[in-house]
Amino acid sequence: MIESRDLHLFYGKKEALKGINLTINKGEITALIGPSGCGKSTFLRTLNRMNDLIPNVTITGNVLYNxxxxxxxxxxxxxxxxxxxxVFQQPNPFPFSVYENVVYGLKLEGKRPKEELDEIVETSLKDAAVWDDVKDKLDKSALALSGGQQQRVCIARVLAVKPEVILLDEPTSALDPVSSGKIENMLFELKHQYTMIIVTHNMQQASRISDRTAFFLDGKLIEFDKTKKIFLNPSEKKTEEYISGKFG
Amino acid sequence: MEDIQRRLLQKSKKARLEQIGKTVSFICILFIVVVVAAIFYFVMSKGLATFVKDGVNFFDFLFGTEWSPGTVGADGKPLTGALPMIVGSFLVTLLSAIVATPFAIGAAVFMTEISPKIGKKILQPVIELLVGIPSVVYGFVGLTVVVPVVRRTFGGSGFGILAGTFVLFVMILPTVTSMTVDALTAVPRHYREASLALGATRWQTTYKVVLRAAIPGILTAVVFGMARAFGEALAIQMVIGNAAIMPASLITPASTLTSILTMGIGNTIMGTLENNVLWSLAMLLLLMSLFFNILIRIIGKKGEFKS
Structure with missing residues (x-):
């Protein structure tokens, strides 16, 4: 579904991605793991061209989407x-009401009947497992919610525009374990509807929810395989060392 | 043993230095507070003397439309109606703010969202330069350029609220713009990223998220500009015509609190009604600027970003 071919990325002169070849399958959760600064977030941001926003970035190679x-x-x-x-690392709802946050992406397209919007808001918030927390506070500011609730509203906001792929950049690293668990379960539930790519520092998280895992180190893709294989029987020594906590 | 005891109980050199530093900075802040309080006391006591000592009715002062403190009206009371100046001040302030705000927002959006590079390198220094130009220069340009243009285009003498509005508009534009720029740059980056990642264009992101999130900051900027416009004396005095009558139109000579003050304060004798009533105008100005300041505080507090 998504395929990167010999993808290089430079911040100024510094090479942050050194030729990534990676194929992501439809309907799977792919986890990107690796120590800080290894390029996994950078790689994730190349997939929806968020790196375009940063000045002095040069990208060579291809990313094929469909x-x-x-x-x-x-x-x-x-x-x-x-x-x-x-979905970003820090929960980043707009300083608007919960309802306005969820319909933001839809309203960009133009006006829609209120009933349709209401329905999409409800299903999106339900899918993001936050409906019960916010159903009475739809017109309250999203900033008044807890961090975990904010993050799930942010996920609902993404679900509302019905994407095919969802990129998650360490979505639970700023949250407490309970909220993280809720989000993990929710992602697992959503797996059959969306293709997901998740960057995570949390090894257990990667092993629990992902189908495939890619291990990045120093801007290179070291190993990419079924999650089970990576965690139980990695072929590369570096992968084994990282997973067993020898560095990183 | 004694040595340790002495060291612990005696103040060290560092501790004393710290004490001195605290005292010095406290004296400095105390000085400022005393000066401000003294100004307030002086202006208030002089300004209130009109009503207390000279027996002018406060409402006659606020709502009276005839201003000629030296002469006595038909009812035997001096003519101290300040309404023409109050109206003049508010009109030029509001009009110039209304005209300046869209320009300031447009310029600020260009400088922060569309072309930050040109904004920082060229526009920022230009705006800072504009802030630094003395108001007499603005007034002079107003007198030699704006007034004749108004005269030719709209008729009349050219002096009046309209010319004053133009001059004030140019004077407050840089202030309002640079404060709006600050308000827009204070909008956290992650709002923009979230919006773009949802498939918004840059323009949609700017007006649906950035400008909306920056509303309190922009309002602060506008109120700040209004405070400047309200208090500006010299430039406005040069172009408004200084006739203390109710403004009949935008192009007939009018006056503001500040212009009447600067015109009259040197020509009256301390302690007389003519002088005291000018202090009453000054008191109004002071209260208004206090009001603007409080307004800025309130809006600013509402608009703080929680990260």
């Missing part, structure tokens, strides 16, 4: 980002 190169100059980035949603 067999189209998204780095083709003719690519409609706005359309691309509607198809490939993103």
């Amino acid at each position: 067999n189209e190169n998204i780095y083709n100059p003719q690519t409609d980035i706005v359309e691309l980002r509607k198809k490939i949603g993103m």
Whole structure:
């Protein structure tokens, strides 16, 4: 579904990604693991072209999404980002009401009948497992929610625009274990509807929810395989060392 | 043993230095507070003397439309109606703020969202330069350029609220713009990222998220500009015509609290009604600027970003 081919990325002169070849399958959760600064978040952000926002970034190579190169100059980035949603490390709801947060992406497209919006808000919040927490506070500011609730509202906001792929950049690292657990369960539930790629520092999280795991080190993809294989019987020594906590 | 005891009980050199530092900075802040309090006391006592000593009715002062403190009206009371100046001050302030705000927002959006590079390198220094130009220069340009243009385009003498609005608009624009720029740059980056990642264009992100999140900051900027406009004396005095009559239109000569103050304060004798009533105008100005300050505080508090 998504395929990166010999992807290099430079911040100025510093090479942050050194030729990544990776294929992501539809309907799977792919976990990206590796020590801080290894390029996993950078790689994730190349997939919806969020790195375009940073000055002095040069990217070579291809990223194919449904067999189209998204780095083709003719690519409609706005359309691309509607198809490939993103959840960030820090919960980042807009300083609006919960309801307005969820419908934000939909309203960009133009006006829709109120009933339709209401319905999408409800299903999105239900899918994000936060409906019960916020159903009475839809018109309250999203900033008044707890961190875990905010993050799930942010996920609902992404679900509302019905993307095909969801990129998650350490979505639980700023949250407490209970909230993290809720989000993990929710992601697991959503697996059959969406293709997901999750960056995580939490090894247990990767092993619990992902189908495949990619191990990054120093801007290179060291190993990419079924999660079970990576955690139980990695072929690379570096992978084994990282997973067993010898470095990173 | 004794040595340790002495060291613990005696103040060390460092501790004494700290004490001195605290005292010095406290004296400095005390000085400022005393000066401000003294100004308030002086202006208030002088300004209130009009009503207490000279027996002018406060409401006659606020709502009276005839201003000629030296002469006595038909009812035997001096003509101390300040309404023409109050109206003049508020009109030029509001009009210039209304005209300046869209320009300031547009310029600020360009500088922060559209072209931060040009914004930082070229526009920022230009705006800082504009802030630093003395108001007499603005007034002079107003007198030689704006007034004739108004005269030719709209008729009349050219002096009046309209010319004053133009001059004040140019004067407050840089302040309002640079404060709006601050308000927009204070909007956390992650709001923009979240919006873009949902498939919003940059323009949608700017007006649906950035501008909306920055509303309190922008309001603060506008109120700050209004406070400047309200208190500006010299430039406005040069172009408004200084006729203490109710403004009949935007192009007939009018006056503001500040312009009447600067015109009159040197020509009256301390302690007389003519002088005291000018102090009453000053008191109004002071109260208004206090009001603007409080307003800025309130809006600013509402708009703080929780990260």
